[in-house]
Amino acid sequence: MSRLVLASSSRYRRQLLDRLGLPYVWSSPDIDETRRPGEDAESLAHRLALSKAQAVSADYPGHLIIGSDQLALFDGDILGKPGDFDTACANLRRFSGHKVSFMTGLALIDTRSGRHRVVHDTYHVWFRALSDAEIEDYVSRDQPYDSSGSFRMEGLGIALFERFExxxxxxxxxxxLIRLCELLREAGVNPLGADRQLPQGS
Incomplete structure (x- = not known):
């Protein structure tokens, strides 16, 4: 039986976690992702990642639970999922020719001990100068309505960029995944080697 839980309904996160070769189950958390007054990006990413893991923790005693949430940061704004065609296009028009940062909060809860860790990772992208026709064609084809930043890196989104950092x-x-591997090793699970066996719950 798997003792690792991914608190996410995202098939893209599941595809990434599959790469570690560890058995796991996934569960879709139901949380309010609304930003609170005065909440900065790091605090918001921290709260949402931890809240996702906490939302399913009662159902999985004796498990390691992963929660993750991503934000797009641009020109002083914190941007979440666009939700529709027009918003996605508007976001990409703003991003055209500019640098955009993406912050991901990552939480790991050990429901055996009640301990948890939350870390953050930030990645920067430089968008090409995009025409309206390119933007509308991209959004129509990839439909990135549930993706922060209004693009799918795992899809055609690579065509939007000049470089990464x-x-x-x-x-x-x-x-x-690099930070996740660190957290898993701290919890006694190394995706490489003899200690890749997940600890058993009581």
Whole structure:
């Protein structure tokens, strides 16, 4: 039986976690993602990642639970999922020719001990100068309505960019695997070697 839980309904995060070769289950958390008054980006990413993991923790005693949430940061604004065609196009018009930063909060709760860790990873992208026709064609084809930043890195989104800067490109998809491996090792699970066996719950 798996003792690792991904608190996410995102198929893209599941595809990333699959790469570690660890058995896991996933559960969709139901939380309010509304930004609170005065909440900065780091605090918001921290709260949402931890809240997602906490939302399913009661159902999984004796498990390690992963929560993750991503924000797009541009020109002093914190941007979430666009939700529709017009908003996605408007976001990409703003981003055209500019640098945009993406912050992902990552939480790991150990429901055996009640301990948790939350970390953050930031990745930067430089958008090409995009025409309206390119933007509308991209949004029509990739439909990135549930993706922070209004693009899918795992899809055609790569055609929007000039360059990247950061430690882990998986951060752009919403699950920083390098930091996740660090947290798992701290919790006694190494994706490499003899200690990759997940601890058993009581």
């Amino acid at each position: 950061g430690n882990d490109p998986n951060t752009l998809i919403g699950l920083p």
